[in-house]
Amino acid sequence: MSALDLSGVTKTYLVDPPVEALRGVDLTVEPGERVAVLGRSGAGKSTLLNIVGLLDEPTSGTYLLAGQDVSASGSAERDRLRAETFGFVFQESHVLGHRTAAQNVWLGLMASGVARRERDVRIAEVLERVGLTHRADSLGRLLSGGEKQRLAVARAVVARPRVLLADEPTGNLDDANATSVLDLFDEQAAQGVAVVVITHDARTAQWADRVVTLVDGRLASVPHDVSWLDRVGAP
Numbered sequence: 363m364s365a366l367d368l369s370g371v372t373k374t375y376l377v378d379p380p381v382e383a384l385r386g387v388d389l390t391v392e393p394g395e396r397v398a399v400l401g402r403s404g405a406g407k408s409t410l411l412n413i414v415g416l417l418d419e420p421t422s423g424t425y426l427l428a429g430q431d432v433s434a435s436g437s438a439e440r441d442r443l444r445a446e447t448f449g450f451v452f453q454e455s456h457v458l459g460h461r462t463a464a465q466n467v468w469l470g471l472m473a474s475g476v477a478r479r480e481r482d483v484r485i486a487e488v489l490e491r492v493g494l495t496h497r498a499d500s501l502g503r504l505l506s507g508g509e510k511q512r513l514a515v516a517r518a519v520v521a522r523p524r525v526l527l528a529d530e531p532t533g534n535l536d537d538a539n540a541t542s543v544l545d546l547f548d549e550q551a552a553q554g555v556a557v558v559v560i561t562h563d564a565r566t567a568q569w570a571d572r573v574v575t576l577v578d579g580r581l582a583s584v585p586h587d588v589s590w591l592d593r594v595g596a597p
């Protein structure tokens with residue numbers, strides 16, 4: 363069963379004049395697949411990520427999440443499915459500076475219903491996996507940019523999501539730190555997590571199993587080489 367299956371998804375923002383941000387998107391992502399979404403500014407990438415992550419609703423179309431039709435789910439059901447299914451990583455890590463690394467990871471478990479005694483074990487495990495065991499008690503604001511982003515990945519995966527959604531996760535990182543974030547995504551994909559990454563970064567596009575590009579709210583698969591990046595207007 364596919365992790366995600368969007369069919370004919372549209373999104374029109376009802377402003378004046380209305381904005382057709384997505385105009386009939388078909389996208390299927392399998393468990394363990396790594397998909398990069400590219401497209402110029404305003405093409406609809408964030409809109410698509412918000413709809414996939416149940417942060418926003420499509421105007422029309424069908425969305426199957428692990429085979430379940432969520433197109434018309436109510437908000438309580440969407441909240442439950444979002445917490446159960448997705449981990450999110452953003453360009454700005456959104457690490458809380460006045461909380462320790464361990465407390466930041468704990469935030470990723472809050473909505474998951476994991477028993478209290480299992481929490482500490484999970485937090486320790488995931489901090490070790492991202493190489494931050496020695497920083498567990500350090501305040502978020504004292505971490506380096508690369509450490510913060512690894513911590514953001516830890517927080518996103520601690521509840522064992524089935525789908526990892528990332529918006530420019532390597533945008534602020536140097537090569538070495540970007541590579542370690544992509545390595546962490548690889549580990550997740552190897553465990554069957556579907557990974558969908560919005561990126562402008564050629565290296566991240568090359569890392570993906572599949573690259574799709576949004577052009578004016580429509581999705582197209584593109585050849586798996588990045589020489590076309592200039593042609594679609596990526597910076």
Ligand SMILES: Nc1ncnc2c1ncn2[C@@H]1O[C@H](COP(=O)(O)OP(=O)(O)OP(=O)(O)O)[C@@H](O)[C@H]1O
Nearest residue numbers: 375377381383401402403404405406407408409410
């Ligand atoms: N809440 C909103 N209300 C009205 N229009 C919106 C809203 N959010 C996005 N848009 C418009 O929808 C279109 C798609 O926006 P979106 O943020 O999805 O693009 P993007 O590809 O993520 O761009 P960027 O790379 O600049 O972040 C744009 O024209 C944008 O101005």
